Amino acid sequence: MQPRLWLLLAAQLAVVRGSSVLQQTPAYIQVQTNKMAMLSCEAKISLGNTRIYWLRQRQAPSSDSHHEFLALWDSTKGTVHGEEVAQEKIAVFRDASRFILNLTSVKPEDSGIYFCMIIGSPELTFGKGTQLSVVDFLPTTAQPTKKSTPKKRVCRLPRPATQKGPLCSPITLGLLVAGVLVLLVSLGVAIHLYCRRRRARLRFIKQFYK
Numbered sequence: 001m002q003p004r005l006w007l008l009l010a011a012q013l014a015v016v017r018g019s020s021v022l023q024q025t026p027a028y029i030q031v032q033t034n035k036m037a038m039l040s041c042e043a044k045i046s047l048g049n050t051r052i053y054w055l056r057q058r059q060a061p062s063s064d065s066h067h068e069f070l071a072l073w074d075s076t077k078g079t080v081h082g083e084e085v086a087q088e089k090i091a092v093f094r095d096a097s098r099f100i101l102n103l104t105s106v107k108p109e110d111s112g113i114y115f116c117m118i119i120g121s122p123e124l125t126f127g128k129g130t131q132l133s134v135v136d137f138l139p140t141t142a143q144p145t146k147k148s149t150p151k152k153r154v155c156r157l158p159r160p161a162t163q164k165g166p167l168c169s170p171i172t173l174g175l176l177v178a179g180v181l182v183l184l185v186s187l188g189v190a191i192h193l194y195c196r197r198r199r200a201r202l203r204f205i206k207q208f209y210k
Contacts, residue, residue: 021045022116024127031106032138039101039130041116049075050118052099054092057129058112067115073099108134 023042031037041052052073058066069082073092081087091102099116111134117126 021125022118022127024114024116024130026130027128028131028133030133030135030138033107033134033136034105037103037106037110037132037134039103039114039116039132041099041101041127043097043099043118047097047118052092052094053117053119054101055115055117055126056112057115070114071101103132106132106134108136110134 021044023044025040025042029037029039039054041054043052054070054072056068056070058068070085071079071081071090071092073094074080079090079092081090089104089106091104093100093102101114101116103110111132113129113131115126115129117124
């Protein structure tokens with residue numbers, strides 16, 4: 001299509017509101033640099049062999065907005081790219097009544113509003129647009145903070161101190177054994193003396209009663 005015709009289409013596109021005949025989803029999408037973006041345009045009427053055009057607006061809509069023709073889908077040719085468009089990055093394919101614009105390895109300069117459009121006789125019909133934002137880092141979702149539960153204090157009884165090392169040294173043990181032996185000998189001597197005294201007493205009593 002001639003560049004003059006595209007200028008005319010861009011001028012009309014800037015002042016005409018989007019139609020519900022072509023529904024674009026999502027309305028807004030944020031993609032990380034060098035990733036892929038897929039934009040959908042669903043036709044609510046039977047299009048037959050009607051071509052679907054994809055345009056890009058690099059700035060906010062205004063009277064002097066510039067619209068760039070990216071590609072179109074043709075029932076016989078498939079994807080037809082516009083001039084000065086990186087063909088390896090852009091592809092259009094059809095899935096029933098949905099027309100998908102596939103963008104690969106997106107860059108921040110690919111950000112803008114993307115419109116799908118059909119050319120009628122004589123009116124133009126286009127979607128309400130999908131705003132694409134390409135960023136280096138996607139925002140992260142803040143994790144909910146967990147409330148810390150106070151730990152219960154457990155009262156523990158003090159453990160008795162354990163004595164380390166041997167309980168008795170060999171010298172102490174020897175003294176204890178010697179003491180026990182002395183006690184046994186003393187006890188034996190005391191018993192022996194007691195027995196002798198008793199026998200002597202018994203002899204004395206026998207002599208007295210004779």
